[in-house]
Amino acid sequence: MTRSFRRLDRRRLTDTALAALAPVVACGVALGGLTAWVGAGGAGRPTARIDVSYGRVLLPFGDTRETSAYFDVSNTGDAGDRLVAVTYTGKQAEISRHAKAGRGAATKAYLDSTEVPAGTRLSMSPHGVNVTLLAQRGWRPGDLIRFTLRFERSGTIDAFAVVTRPGESGF
Numbered sequence: 001m002t003r004s005f006r007r008l009d010r011r012r013l014t015d016t017a018l019a020a021l022a023p024v025v026a027c028g029v030a031l032g033g034l035t036a037w038v039g040a041g042g043a044g045r046p047t048a049r050i051d052v053s054y055g056r057v058l059l060p061f062g063d064t065r066e067t068s069a070y071f072d073v074s075n076t077g078d079a080g081d082r083l084v085a086v087t088y089t090g091k092q093a094e095i096s097r098h099a100k101a102g103r104g105a106a107t108k109a110y111l112d113s114t115e116v117p118a119g120t121r122l123s124m125s126p127h128g129v130n131v132t133l134l135a136q137r138g139w140r141p142g143d144l145i146r147f148t149l150r151f152e153r154s155g156t157i158d159a160f161a162v163v164t165r166p167g168e169s170g171f
Contacts (some may be wrong), residue, residue: 046079055161
């Protein structure tokens with residue numbers, strides 16, 4: 001009786017080998033995947049995590065159609081990013097900044113891009129960075145305008161801005 005217990009037969013040996021092989025293969029596949037990921041530069045690469053909110057666009061008054069849009073752009077990632085372009089309903093808008101021109105005068109400076117450092121929030125305002133655009137005929141307070149903001153690292157992010165009258169935006 002003890003003799004058959006100790007005796008290894010072919011079936012028991014095969015079952016034992018298969019049971020040991022499954023975790024070895026799983027570890028090999030996981031190690032291969034991690035090696036490929038590290039080799040491709042994925043491990044430890046900092047990322048930007050951009051969120052765009054609180055969009056508002058001022059309704060122009062008088063004969064002008066030029067106006068500005070403002071967004072809060074948050075970067076909760078561990079790498080900086082750059083806002084490089086803005087479009088609205090298929091039309092090009094410009095990234096701009098309020099700039100002093102001397103003797104109490106101010107002007108608008110157009111920017112190629114603006115930085116959004118890691119762990120910060122860019123709150124656009126009339127006194128800093130904003131988006132300059134031409135208002136379309138028929139815009140009314142409360143209308144939602146679709147914008148696409150393009151970032152260097154994060155790609156494109158769609159956001160909406162509500163049309164407001166000057167003075168009602170909290171600036």
